[in-house]
Amino acid sequence: MKKNICVGLALVVGCIVIVPQGVLADEVKGLRGAIGVETPQLPPKLDKQIPDQKSIKRDFAQQPPLIPHKIDDYSMTRSSNDCMGCHGGENYKAAGATKVSATHYVDRDGRELAELSPRQYFCTQCHVVQMDAKPLVENTFKSAPARRK
Numbered sequence: 001m002k003k004n005i006c007v008g009l010a011l012v013v014g015c016i017v018i019v020p021q022g023v024l025a026d027e028v029k030g031l032r033g034a035i036g037v038e039t040p041q042l043p044p045k046l047d048k049q050i051p052d053q054k055s056i057k058r059d060f061a062q063q064p065p066l067i068p069h070k071i072d073d074y075s076m077t078r079s080s081n082d083c084m085g086c087h088g089g090e091n092y093k094a095a096g097a098t099k100v101s102a103t104h105y106v107d108r109d110g111r112e113l114a115e116l117s118p119r120q121y122f123c124t125q126c127h128v129v130q131m132d133a134k135p136l137v138e139n140t141f142k143s144a145p146a147r148r149k
Contacts (some may be wrong), residue, residue: 055098056130059143061146065098071129076122083123084116 016045056066074082086095104120105113 029145059141061144066130067123067127068130073123076124081116081121088116 054068056068058065071083076082084100085091086097087100091097092099100116104116107113107117108119
């Protein structure tokens with residue numbers, strides 16, 4: 001048993017010593033052949049947010065509304081949510097903002113709450129800022145006609 005462990009250890013050490021150093025440092029060999037390792041670059045800064053505007057039309061039923069303004073400096077932590085300063089309680093009237101839906105005050109068991117549901121607290125989990133960006137791929141999506149109730 002000890003002999004097997006010693007032989008295995010010798011093989012591992014031998015493989016490490018035998019591997020040419022150039023392979024480890026300069027190139028990565030994959031299925032597509034040898035490719036150089038590149039230094040990652042920072043993602044481009046997105047400055048193309050559409051200026052503040054009225055509500056943006058939704059493309060499908062049950063789509064969360066898009067955010068029609070910048071939120072770069074907004075704070076959303078466990079103890080504060082800047083969105084609720086304009087969209088919560090009675091503040092929405094004075095701010096001229098859309099009121100938070102009543103569904104955001106219901107917990108997962110269907111009970112109505114006096115405060116915002118913890119599941120709905122971090123707005124940007126569902127709502128995104130509308131961007132004026134070129135599509136990454138061609139898109140032929142057409143929204144479905146509104147359903148009548």
